[in-house]
Structure formats: C-alpha cells, structure tokens
Amino acid sequence: MNEEQRWIRRIQRRSDRAAAGELIAAYYNEMYGFIYKQTLNAELAKDLTQDTFGSMLQTIASYDLGKASFRTWLYRVATNRLVDYYRSRYYRAQKLHEPIEELELPGEEDFTISLTYRDEVERVLEVVNRRAARSQQIFRLRLFADYPFQEIADLLDVPLSTVKTDYYATLRAVRRYFEEEENQHGS
Amino acid sequence: MDRDKLVVPYPDADVVRSEIEAIVSRSMPPRQTFIAYMARMLREVGLRHLFRDWTELVYVSLTTIVIVALMLTAYLSSTAPESSMMYVLLFSVSPVLYLTIAIIFFAGKRDQDTYELEMVCKYTVYQLAALRMTVFGAVAVAVNTAMIGVCVWMMPELDVVKGWLVTTASLTLFGGGFLALMRYSSSKGMRLVYVGGWLAVNLTLYVWHELFYTAVLERMPLFGYAIWIAAGVYGMTRALSALITIHHKEGYI
Amino acid sequence: MLALRNVSKYYGDFCALKEINLELTHGVYGLLAPNGAGKTTLIKLLVTLLRPTTGEILYDGQPIAQLDERYRELVGYLPQQFGYYKHYNPRQYLMYIAALKGIGKTAAKGRIEELLQLVALEGAANKKMKTFSGGMIQRVGIAQAMLGDPQLLILDEPTAGLDPKERVRFRNLLSELARDRIVILSTHIVSDVESIAGEIIMIRDRRILYQETVEALCSKLEGQVYETLIDYEAAPQFRRDVLSLSEKQEQGMLRIRFLSTQRSDPSWQPVRPQLEDLFLDVFRDEETGGGQ
Numbered sequence: 204m205n206e207e208q209r210w211i212r213r214i215q216r217r218s219d220r221a222a223a224g225e226l227i228a229a230y231y232n233e234m235y236g237f238i239y240k241q242t243l244n245a246e247l248a249k250d251l252t253q254d255t256f257g258s259m260l261q262t263i264a265s266y267d268l269g270k271a272s273f274r275t276w277l278y279r280v281a282t283n284r285l286v287d288y289y290r291s292r293y294y295r296a297q298k299l300h301e302p303i304e305e306l307e308l309p310g311e312e313d314f315t316i317s318l319t320y321r322d323e324v325e326r327v328l329e330v331v332n333r334r335a336a337r338s339q340q341i342f343r344l345r346l347f348a349d350y351p352f353q354e355i356a357d358l359l360d361v362p363l364s365t366v367k368t369d370y371y372a373t374l375r376a377v378r379r380y381f382e383e384e385e386n387q388h389g390s
Numbered sequence: 391m392d393r394d395k396l397v398v399p400y401p402d403a404d405v406v407r408s409e410i411e412a413i414v415s416r417s418m419p420p421r422q423t424f425i426a427y428m429a430r431m432l433r434e435v436g437l438r439h440l441f442r443d444w445t446e447l448v449y450v451s452l453t454t455i456v457i458v459a460l461m462l463t464a465y466l467s468s469t470a471p472e473s474s475m476m477y478v479l480l481f482s483v484s485p486v487l488y489l490t491i492a493i494i495f496f497a498g499k500r501d502q503d504t505y506e507l508e509m510v511c512k513y514t515v516y517q518l519a520a521l522r523m524t525v526f527g528a529v530a531v532a533v534n535t536a537m538i539g540v541c542v543w544m545m546p547e548l549d550v551v552k553g554w555l556v557t558t559a560s561l562t563l564f565g566g567g568f569l570a571l572m573r574y575s576s577s578k579g580m581r582l583v584y585v586g587g588w589l590a591v592n593l594t595l596y597v598w599h600e601l602f603y604t605a606v607l608e609r610m611p612l613f614g615y616a617i618w619i620a621a622g623v624y625g626m627t628r629a630l631s632a633l634i635t636i637h638h639k640e641g642y643i
Numbered sequence: 644m645l646a647l648r649n650v651s652k653y654y655g656d657f658c659a660l661k662e663i664n665l666e667l668t669h670g671v672y673g674l675l676a677p678n679g680a681g682k683t684t685l686i687k688l689l690v691t692l693l694r695p696t697t698g699e700i701l702y703d704g705q706p707i708a709q710l711d712e713r714y715r716e717l718v719g720y721l722p723q724q725f726g727y728y729k730h731y732n733p734r735q736y737l738m739y740i741a742a743l744k745g746i747g748k749t750a751a752k753g754r755i756e757e758l759l760q761l762v763a764l765e766g767a768a769n770k771k772m773k774t775f776s777g778g779m780i781q782r783v784g785i786a787q788a789m790l791g792d793p794q795l796l797i798l799d800e801p802t803a804g805l806d807p808k809e810r811v812r813f814r815n816l817l818s819e820l821a822r823d824r825i826v827i828l829s830t831h832i833v834s835d836v837e838s839i840a841g842e843i844i845m846i847r848d849r850r851i852l853y854q855e856t857v858e859a860l861c862s863k864l865e866g867q868v869y870e871t872l873i874d875y876e877a878a879p880q881f882r883r884d885v886l887s888l889s890e891k892q893e894q895g896m897l898r899i900r901f902l903s904t905q906r907s908d909p910s911w912q913p914v915r916p917q918l919e920d921l922f923l924d925v926f927r928d929e930e931t932g933g934g935q
Binding site: 417434506510632 | 659690691692709712715716719720721724725726727728738739740742743744746748787916
C-alpha cells in the first residue's frame with residue numbers, strides 16, 4: 204500500500220509517467236475483470252478499461268490520499284463509466300431518477316444470482332443495463348464488486364435502507380425477467 | 391445442454407503493456423511545445439486583442455523608460471563615472487521595466503467581473519497572461535539592448551557585449567523570480583515583498599558596488615553568463631508553462 | 644448527452660453539492676432553487692470553473708476534464724456577474740471575445756452581425772456599452788455566449804434586474820435557441836422557466852430533488868391547491884392552518900391562494916396547481932432565512 208501511495212503522489216506532483224504505468228499495471232486485470240463481467244464483450248471491456256484508467260489519471264489531482272481507499276475510488280470511476288455507457292444507449296427506456304416513494308416495499312429476496320454461467324449473466328445485464336443510473340451503481344457495486352451495503356451507502360452518501368430497497372427492487376426486476384424468459388422458452 | 395461458464399478472457403501480458411502505454415500517452419500527453427502553443431495562441435488571438443490595454447501599457451512603459459534613462463544619464467554626467475559602477479547600475483535597472491509592467495498589468499486579475507467569463511473561453515486569462523509576459527519579455531530585452539547602445543555611446547569604456555550579458559542575466563534572474571512567485575502566490579502583499587526584496591538587494595549592491603563588480607560581474611566569464619541566461623530562460627519558460635496548464639490544480643476559483 | 648455522475652463538491656468540510664446525478668440531452672433545462680442552494684456551484688462545475696470533489700462530468704461519454712479546451716469550445720457561458728468593458732461598443736466587445744474563443748476574424752465578423760440581429764442590437768452596435776440599459780447588456784451577454792455556436796448554452800440567473808418586457812423577450816429568444824442545443828438556465832424566478840423549460844431541475848438540501856417536466860411537477864400537488872375569499876381579520880388565523888401561496892385584494896376582502904391536504908371547507912375552490920405553488924411548497928423552510 205505504501206508503494207501505491209508513493210506512485211499516486213508522484214503522479215499528482217510531477218505527472219510521473221512511469222509511476223502512472225505502475226499504478227495502472229497493479230489494477231489492470233482487476234478492473235478488466237470487473238468490466239468484462241458486465242459487458243461480456245472483450246473489445247468493449249478493453250475500451251471501457253482504457254477510459255476508466257484514462258479518467259483516473261485525469262482526475263487524480265482531486266483524489267485525497269487520506270479519505271477513500273484508492274481501490275474504491277477506482278471502482279467508482281469504472282462503475283460510472285459503465286453506467287454512462289449503458290445510460291447513453293438506453294436513457295429513453297428509463298428515467299434517470301427513481302422517486303424513492305414509488306419503489307415497492309422492501310422484502311428480502313431469496314432469489315440469488317451466481318455469476319458462474321455466461322447466459323445467466325447476459326440475462327441479468329439485459330435488465331440492469333436499462334435501469335436508472337443510481338440503481339445501476341448500487342447493483343453493479345454489490346453484485347460484481349462484492350461491496351457490502353454499508354460501504355455502498357457511505358460511498359454514494361445514501362441511507363442504508365435506501366440502498367437495500369433499491370438493490371432488491373432491481374433484483375426483483377431481474378427475477379421477473381428470468382421468469383418471463385422461462386415461461387416463453389420453457390426451462 | 392452444456393452451459394458456457396463465464397470466464398474472463400484476460401489479455402496477454404504484452405497486450406496489457408501496450409494498453410497501459412496507450413493510456414498513459416493519451417491521458418498524460420507530452421504537451422505541445424511551449425513555443426508552438428504560444429505561436430498558435432498569438433496567431434489566433436492577435437496582438438491587438440492580446441494587448442487590449444496597449445495605450446496604458448505604452449504610457450507606463452514610456453514613463454518607466456524615461457525615469458530609468460534620466461537616472462542613468464545623471465550618473466553618466468556626474469563628475470567621475472566609473473565603469474564598474476555602471477555595470478552594477480545596468481544590472482539593477484534592467485528588470486525595472488519588465489517588473490513594473492508585470493506587476494501592474496499581468497498579475498492578479500482575479501478580482502474583475504470579466505474573469506469568470508474569460509476563464510471559460512478557449513484561451514483563458516492565465517494562458518493569455520503567459521503569452522503577454524512572453525511577448526513583453528522580448529520587448530524588455532529589446533529595450534535593454536537599446537539602452538546599452540546609448541550608454542556605450544555615452545561611456546565608450548563600456549563593453550557592449552558584457553553590458554548586454556549583464557542586463558539580460560539580471561532580467562532573467564529577477565523576471566524569472568517574479569514568475570516563480572506568481573505561480574505560488576497571487577496576493578498583492580507578496581508582490582510588494584518581492585519588490586521590496588529586489589530594492590533591498592540593489593541598495594546593498596550600490597553600497598558595495600566595487601565588491602559586487604569585481605567579485606561577480608567582472609570575474610564571470612562570458613560562458614558563465616551564457617549558462618546563467620540559459621538557466622534563467624529555462625526557468626521562466628517552465629513558470630509560464632505552468633500558467634498555461636494551471637487547471638491541473640483545484641479549479642480556478 | 645451531458646451527464647453528471649455522483650458529482651459532489653466540498654470546500655473542506657463544507658458541502659455545497661452532494662451526489663448529483665443528471666442527464667441532459669437537448670432543449671431547455673430550468674435549474675430552479677432559492678438563492679444559496681447550490682445553483683451557481685452546479686453551473687460553475689458545468690463550465691469548468693470548479694472541479695468536482697468526487698464524481699465525473701461527461702460529455703458524450705468523455706470526461707470534460709479530459710476534453711479541456713475542446714469542451715470549452717462547445718460551451719457558451721453567461722455568468723451571473725457579467726463583466727464587460729464599458730468603453731467598448733458591442734461589436735468591439737464581441738470581436739474581443741471571439742478572439743479569446745479562437746474564432747478567426749472573418750468568421751467572427753459575419754457571426755457577430757448575425758448575433759446582433761438575433762438579439763436586436765444592430766441599431767446600437769456602435770454605441771459604447773456604458774450607455775446601455777441592463778436589458779441591453781444582458782443581450783450582449785447572450786450574444787457573446789452564442790459566438791461559437793455552442794452545443795451547451797449555460798446561463799446563470801440571466802434575468803436578474805430585467806423588467807418584465809425584457810424577460811419576455813429573453814424567454815422567446817431562449818426558446819428559439821434551444822432547438823439545436825442544450826440550454827441550461829438557472830434562476831429563482833419560476834415564471835422565467837415555466838413556459839419554456841422541457842424539464843425543471845430542483846435542488847434542495849444540496850441534492851437533486853426533481854428532474855421532471857413542468858406538467859409532472861404540477862401534478863404532484865393535484866387536489867391540494869385552493870382559492871377562497873376571506874376577511875382581512877380572519878387572515879392571520881387562516882395562515883396558521885395552511886400554507887399561503889399568494890394573496891390579492893379583491894372587493895375589500897382577501898383572495899388567498901393556498902395549499903391544504905384536505906378540503907376542510909366547501910367554499911374553497913380547487914384550482915389547477917402551478918409550478919410556483921410547488922416551488923413555494925418545496926422551499927417553504929428555506930424561504931424563511933436559510934441560504935445566503
């Protein structure tokens with residue numbers, strides 16, 4: 204971690220390209236994996252990974268070593284880029300802001316998603332890519348990056364209950380989609 | 391039916407390496423050279439708009455030049471002008487024009503209403519300031535050269551080359567110092583401190599002019615001056631480049 | 644599309660804006676909130692005068708921090724305090740700004756003539772700006788913002804200090820300009836944006852409260868807005884029970900327009916909610932002494 208902090212400082216102070224290269228190398232595969240699982244397309248994943256790190260370098264001046272962890276900050280940048288990509292394509296389909304009152308009452312979902320099989324992930328993405336921006340952020344961070352709800356709540360500065368409600372609402376939408384698909388194709 | 395497992399096709403190490411290189415060069419590009427950027431800005435903005443306030447500039451410049459000229463002439467017409475003192479004088483007056491204009495016209499434009507709007511244009515207040523100072527630096531060198539010419543004419547013992555080197559070295563030293571100061575502080579107080587410091591240095595030089603002359607100005611070989619000037623120009627270029635890319639820091643306001 | 648994703652702005656510990664998410668595609672967007680609520684901060688973030696503490700602002704998928712000069716070329720900005728040079732006439736001033744925007748002299752000349760016509764200032768094109776009225780200055784402000792034919796026209800409280808006739812003229816002008824670009828207009832005067840905005844963005848407690856059409860916003864108060872006539876003496880008591888939205892003198896009595904969740908009295912006439920009503924309801928606490 205200390206080495207990482209040194210790299211970051213060098214980039215911030217002197218635009219040190221070697222340090223930039225080291226920093227990206229340390230996180231490249233992790234970010235690529237995170238993004239690939241949500242795009243299922245190697246070319247697109249490569250482009251979005253490039254965008255993510257590019258954006259990271261451009262805005263690293265405002266990253267505060269003291270506050271958030273770098274890894275978390277980087278995940279936010281990646282998530283934002285993914286959300287932006289899909290929102291640009293599907294913004295007509297779904298409004299940006301879900302008024303909180305209109306979400307259904309919360310209830311724990313025992314419907315679980317495993318990311319083992321490709322076709323299952325495809326179907327999940329069909330639904331998620333069309334959701335409102337914040338719902339996407341919450342869902343992606345939880346499902347694809349394994350962030351605990353509390354951390355997501357702190358990160359997005361949103362109450363814990365809202366995060367959970369939003370997440371389960373998306374999960375329900377996914378479950379409904381799965382059920383519809385099964386009804387149409389049978390198993 | 392065999393379901394495809396989700397497997398992440400991580401790119402090969404060499405692909406990753408070239409990706410990283412692409413990312414770094416795209417996001418941290420080697421900036422267009424200072425000169426090329428300045429030339430483009432000058433071409434697109436034009437001298438007339440760059441020096442919108444040229445009447446005031448000319449007025450202040452002429453006043454300054456006249457005062458300096460009077461000072462020098464006074465000394466040269468005094469009973470026993472020494473060339474050593476003359477070099478010291480030249481050393482101290484050469485940055486005056488540049489510093490006067492820099493302090494009055496180039497520094498601290500943040501208080502004006504026009505600031506916000508002009509910061510959102512293609513060429514921002516800081517970038518224009520950098521160009522103005524570059525152009526004016528050239529003007530200052532030209533004025534100094536003319537001044538040397540006149541002094542040599544009035545006091546033939548003076549060496550033209552040495553005189554020019556002394557004035558240019560002083561200009562890059564104190565002008566560069568001021569630019570460096572501006573980069574870190576935009577308060578009016580600091581500018582006064584700088585001017586005060588410069589005055590103090592010069593007063594000391596007058597008192598010990600013989601010492602300064604023999605110890606520094608005379609001993610320095612031409613080559614030494616060349617290095618001094620080159621370093622000064624480099625420093626000034628760095629400071630002006632920083633002005634151009636100042637947005638890397640936290641916003642403008 | 645201009646997108647703000649999780650944008651927050653902090654000055655040390657002080658929070659000016661929190662977790663702002665916005666997507667803007669085309670037309671007029673009214674940024675509505677009382678003074679001090681963060682409108683100007685948001686505007687400054689959009690024009691790169693400020694940088695977000697967290698989050699990103701993306702134009703067509705690219706961070707504006709990365710686009711830098713190329714983004715500024717797409718932006719036409721009219722700040723709240725529009726500084727100009729008094730001894731210039733509009734033509735000279737516009738030529739100057741055109742130079743700062745890197746627009747060539749010949750192209751600039753043609754464009755300036757078009758713009759002077761657009762803002763109806765061709766007649767005054769050679770008069771020094773120090774002789775101009777507030778409305779004329781603002782029109783020069785719009786002209787300068789439009790110089791580069793920007794994709795994003797961003798105006799911070801552009802109607803402050805204009806008389807009603809000039810405000811109408813302004814609205815019509817903006818409506819026309821919005822056809823080919825995104826126009827973002829910040830104001831605390833509801834009537835400025837009510838008739839021309841495609842969507843209204845309301846900020847409260849440093850976050851986005853609503854981003855919706857005027858109709859959708861008005862319907863939130865459906866069935867809660869009434870009008871009635873009461874005696875002046877009865878007014879103070881009345882005001883304690885309901886939120887008064889506006890009051891007018893009528894035939895020696897007070898016609899009061901107000902908000903109530905129930906129709907406690909059959910003499911109350913239900914009326915169609917207006918945007919102003921929602922504004923007063925949403926910002927009722929902040930009207931009384933909050934904000935700077």
